[in-house]
Amino acid sequence: MKPIVLSITVLFLLFSSFLKAQTPVFSEAIRFEEKIFDFGKINEVDGVASHIFKFKNTSKEPVFINAVNSGCSCVQFEFSKEPVRANGTGWVKVSYNPAYRPGFFSKEIVVLSNNNAAYTRIWVKGTVNPYEHPVEENYSYNYGNGLWMNLKVLAFGTVQVNERKTIKLKYANDSDRDINLTFVTVGGNADIHYSAPKLVKAKERGEMNVTYYCTKPLVGMQETSVYPVVDDKALNQPLKVIAIGK
Template sequence: MTMSLTMRLLTTLITLLISICPTAIAQTLNESVRFDEKIHDFGSIGETDGKVTHRFVFTNTGRDTVTLTRARSGCSCVHAEVSRRPVLPGRTGYVDVTFDPDYRPGHFSKEIVVFSTDNRYNRIWVKGDVTPGIHPLTEKYRYDYGHGLLMEYKVMNFGTVPQGATRTRSLSFGNNSTGTLNLTFHINSGETKGNRLYDSAASAVIPAGLIIDIPERYLLRPGEEGKIDVTVRMLTQLDSMATVVITPVANGFTLQPLTLTVHPAK
């Protein structure tokens, strides 16, 4: 290989790298931007008390004007706004960082990368501890089955279950009423395309070999949440998809049905 060919290949490789990741190559620390603080501790904040905001102030210690272009964080819980006006030497600018604690209990530490002119950057952080709050059950559970029973699923899809396999999925729910719910779960025949289910409160057996186990009873107090395990056991292979209807009954009232589906292995 000649020297000229080697140089051409090297030039092509460098050009390719620059086109693929120009930001990673071009970015440098902006030493002219001096923040009064790089880390702000929000301390203890309540999960349901709303968003908190802190303003990071910086000084342009260089000889040239600095303009902030954007700020980014790897978490959707953080939003940052930069001062867009050019900052003359010796003058100050700012970055407003907002943290949303909703559904983020516990300790947090989030990095924000602040970009300025000439693709330069600086890093700042916010941290703190989020005290868990109480959320309405309607925020957590999408489906209202009636009589105060809320559940996370309308359809439980177990996917493909091969012969001899067992698969378990959890079903969470909550009591949004003012009274105790005495729950029972009844399994009924559904569209099984030729496979017949035996009706039972605890389990259902398809002659083709599908067994479904679910707890018979569950007591749920007002405002309380619960969780049960629903298990599918495949003794022999299904010929086609099975659809099972599970009917919750609360204090003798028949509620909206939950659908369970199982697919045969190909």
């Protein structure tokens, strides 16, 4: 048994050494002129904002950046590809995409160098001033009379008796007037419930719940038409509600 124990110990030590060798250490060679850059207030409508971080190689050996990472896809990078000689300078360009990200942001960026053997960190921060996107970007279906919604089919899938399923339905009033929004169900299917907002102000956008509460067994697939009603007028295009029995 002793040779086996010895072998396990050796393997453990080798594995520990391997993990240690793979763990990067903080770079003493790469010195950035600034660690944090504040974009201040940026406008979402203006698109991507960028800043170039410059650094100096304070060591006696060449260094090179091989990767730059961040935890958010909203941050993109470019960096100097050639090795930076001793006392030479390099750069990292950080670009932030503010699309659909209103308000304050702070992003940490990890700069890996010399085949991931070393790392350092920089940050960008700022505040995004949002703008109102065109309604069709998030609400694909124009139902008429100013009403847009993001769905035209509500597929609840398989539903069994006494089971309740809910789908969130987004709506927008793209007109310059307030509207009254309700819904009418064709065929009187009482299992469909919707939290109709009723009064929707001009340019207002919101979200409601549509719930299917199955009170009796369904046979096969059941399709129900639900018509939006704007200012007491049923619109021409219905929502299709689909549920399937088990």
